Amino acid sequence: MALLEINNLGISFGGLRAVDAFNLKIEKGQLYGLIGPNGAGKTTAFNLLTGVYKPSQGRVLLDGEDITGKSVIEINRTGVARTFQNIRLFHELPVLDNVKVGLHNQMEYSTLAGILRLPKYRKVEKEMNQKAMELLKVFDLDGDAETLAGNLPYGKQRKLEIARALATNPKLLLLDEPAAGMNPNETKELMDTIRFIRDEFDMTILLIEHDMKLVGGICEELTVLSFGQILAQGETSAVLKDPKVITAYLGE
Amino acid sequence: MNMIKSMSKTTKNNAITYAMVIIAFAVVQTMVMTGNITSLMNGLLVPLCTYVILAISLNLTVGILGELSLGHAGFMCVGAFSSSIFSQLTVDVITTGWMRFSLAIILGAIMAGLFGFLVGIPVLRLKGDYLAIVTLAFGEIVKNVINAIYVGIDEAGVHFSLQDVTSLGLSETGLVLIKGPRGITGTPKDSTFVIGVILIIITLIVILNLMNSRTGRAIMSIRDNRIAAESVGINITKYKLLAFAISAALAGVAGALYAHNLSTLTALPKNFGYNMSIMILVFVVLGGIGNIRGSIIAAVVLTLIPELLRSLNDYRMLMYAIVLIVTMICTWSPKIKELRERYSLQNWIQKKKHAKEVV
Numbered sequence: 261m262a263l264l265e266i267n268n269l270g271i272s273f274g275g276l277r278a279v280d281a282f283n284l285k286i287e288k289g290q291l292y293g294l295i296g297p298n299g300a301g302k303t304t305a306f307n308l309l310t311g312v313y314k315p316s317q318g319r320v321l322l323d324g325e326d327i328t329g330k331s332v333i334e335i336n337r338t339g340v341a342r343t344f345q346n347i348r349l350f351h352e353l354p355v356l357d358n359v360k361v362g363l364h365n366q367m368e369y370s371t372l373a374g375i376l377r378l379p380k381y382r383k384v385e386k387e388m389n390q391k392a393m394e395l396l397k398v399f400d401l402d403g404d405a406e407t408l409a410g411n412l413p414y415g416k417q418r419k420l421e422i423a424r425a426l427a428t429n430p431k432l433l434l435l436d437e438p439a440a441g442m443n444p445n446e447t448k449e450l451m452d453t454i455r456f457i458r459d460e461f462d463m464t465i466l467l468i469e470h471d472m473k474l475v476g477g478i479c480e481e482l483t484v485l486s487f488g489q490i491l492a493q494g495e496t497s498a499v500l501k502d503p504k505v506i507t508a509y510l511g512e
Numbered sequence: 513m514n515m516i517k518s519m520s521k522t523t524k525n526n527a528i529t530y531a532m533v534i535i536a537f538a539v540v541q542t543m544v545m546t547g548n549i550t551s552l553m554n555g556l557l558v559p560l561c562t563y564v565i566l567a568i569s570l571n572l573t574v575g576i577l578g579e580l581s582l583g584h585a586g587f588m589c590v591g592a593f594s595s596s597i598f599s600q601l602t603v604d605v606i607t608t609g610w611m612r613f614s615l616a617i618i619l620g621a622i623m624a625g626l627f628g629f630l631v632g633i634p635v636l637r638l639k640g641d642y643l644a645i646v647t648l649a650f651g652e653i654v655k656n657v658i659n660a661i662y663v664g665i666d667e668a669g670v671h672f673s674l675q676d677v678t679s680l681g682l683s684e685t686g687l688v689l690i691k692g693p694r695g696i697t698g699t700p701k702d703s704t705f706v707i708g709v710i711l712i713i714i715t716l717i718v719i720l721n722l723m724n725s726r727t728g729r730a731i732m733s734i735r736d737n738r739i740a741a742e743s744v745g746i747n748i749t750k751y752k753l754l755a756f757a758i759s760a761a762l763a764g765v766a767g768a769l770y771a772h773n774l775s776t777l778t779a780l781p782k783n784f785g786y787n788m789s790i791m792i793l794v795f796v797v798l799g800g801i802g803n804i805r806g807s808i809i810a811a812v813v814l815t816l817i818p819e820l821l822r823s824l825n826d827y828r829m830l831m832y833a834i835v836l837i838v839t840m841i842c843t844w845s846p847k848i849k850e851l852r853e854r855y856s857l858q859n860w861i862q863k864k865k866h867a868k869e870v871v
Binding site: 365 | 521717718721722724725726727728729730732733735736737739740741742743744745746747754802
């Protein structure tokens with residue numbers, strides 16, 4: 261059974277069919293790419309998957325569980341975590357606390373235990389710190405644990421966002437243009453990191469990207485969207501050679 | 513290693529805040545005991561504690577949750593009147609002063625917290641200016657309702673009226689609780705400076721511990737980025753309501769303290785109206801939004817200045833405006849920021865250290 265199965269997903273905004281008849285199957289441990297020209301509906305598809313928008317048709321199954329139309333929080337708890345195209349960190353919180361917010365539903369104690377500093381608070385906080393530092397170490401951010409997230413350089417902010425998403429212990433990780441605004445060196449480093457996450461955490465990753473080098477380099481399969489519809493789907497090398505895809509990207 | 517350092521940093525910061533309050537208390541208390549304090553100042557001590565608690569608690573809504581509330585005095589009003597009524601009813605039953613007062617404070621906090629929760633359900637769907645306007649209206653409504661209502665109690669139960677005392681129709685043994693615009697009279701004068709400081713410390717413990725806990729982080733993550741907070745599974749509504757209700761409950765504590773310092777408690781625009789809400793907000797903004805220690809200092813300084821300059825009392829609100837504007841400029845102007853950084857104490861110490869290392 262596929263980890264993520266999307267059947268005939270679609271949404272309309274007024275008369276605009278932003279995403280239509282979207283089908284997708286991702287196996288566990290796969291690195292899957294979603295590409296397409298600007299305005300093709302990629303981020304809309306992400307928003308449908310994560311519950312930001314409610315689909316007007318179709319079904320989404322995660323690990324066999326129907327998550328269609330559930331709320332953002334429920335879908336996150338079921339096991340979908342994401343990053344954002346325009347980075348959304350908790351700017352006024354230290355880097356460590358950003359990850360600890362991600363751990364919010366993984367390690368719990370009550371508000372009262374927090375206010376009264378009960379033993380449970382100390383125990384769980386200690387575990388949280390350890391776990392968060394472990395995650396930061398993966399992204400080479402452990403040295404910046406005390407820095408306010410808003411003061412991090414751009415590349416590190418992108419990494420922190422991924423670390424925070426991983427802290428929610430997801431089954432599926434959605435990356436929305438992780439390489440946006442990165443230089444070739446940073447992109448290369450990011451490619452290694454994404455591969456590493458997949459292997460280390462045994463993660464399934466679906467990513468949106470414009471950088472063809474990154475997509476071609478790490479994605480095993482691709483889906484190409486154009487004007488809300490699937491243009492091509494399949495193995496990366498084959499899809500990238502597809503004349504329809506080349507036309508959509510470069511014009512006639 | 514880094515973890516320990518970061519933890520001790522916040523702990524250190526909090527310790528400074530507690531120490532500041534305790535030292536200030538010790539100094540003032542010695543002055544009171546040795547009689548080195550004017551009666552004007554002496555009378556100001558309990559209201560000062562009230563304002564400090566109000567400022568700290570409003571900082572939870574404005575600084576930590578990041579929502580602008582202009583109805584804080586309304587919650588204080590709820591706490592003041594509910595605790596005051598409780599004290600009046602139980603003054604013969606519970607003769608131990610501190611016990612009655614503790615219960616009154618707890619009741620005031622619960623009532624105000626309940627109001628905070630109920631008001632929060634519809635209000636927290638709004639954002640920014642709209643939220644501010646609705647909370648402002650709430651504060652005014654509470655004040656005006658209490659100003660218009662007559663409440664009495666006798667064997668038959670509780671009586672309400674909107675006209676006057678006689679229309680309550682109380683029996684001979686009945687007791688009038690709220691006399692409309694004349695408010696509540698005869699609340700036992702339980703508030704003292706010591707109790708005020710204890711309540712400040714309790715408020716500090718609640719807020720500072722909350723900020724450094726899982727719940728506090730969730731609240732701050734909502735402030736920083738609502739969409740991202742939701743995407744990592746933070747229940748926005750729950751934590752917003754929680755923060756709002758705790759903030760309101762602490763305002764209720766301040767209200768109870770305030771009420772038990774007065775023999776006659778009336779809901780005037782001066783003490784529970786819009787001006788009061790704005791004044792608390794000024795404490796928070798001047799002290800630094802999200803900065804608890806700053807709130808305390810601002811509340812103390814801004815309460816003392818107008819009292820010391822009594823002759824200018826008519827211009828008090830004007831002075832607030834001026835101080836507020838000047839502070840805002842000093843906080844945000846890039847030029848002054850630069851100057852501040854260049855001449856900051858921390859920088860100076862670091863430079864000294866650096867110079868030593870070089871030598």
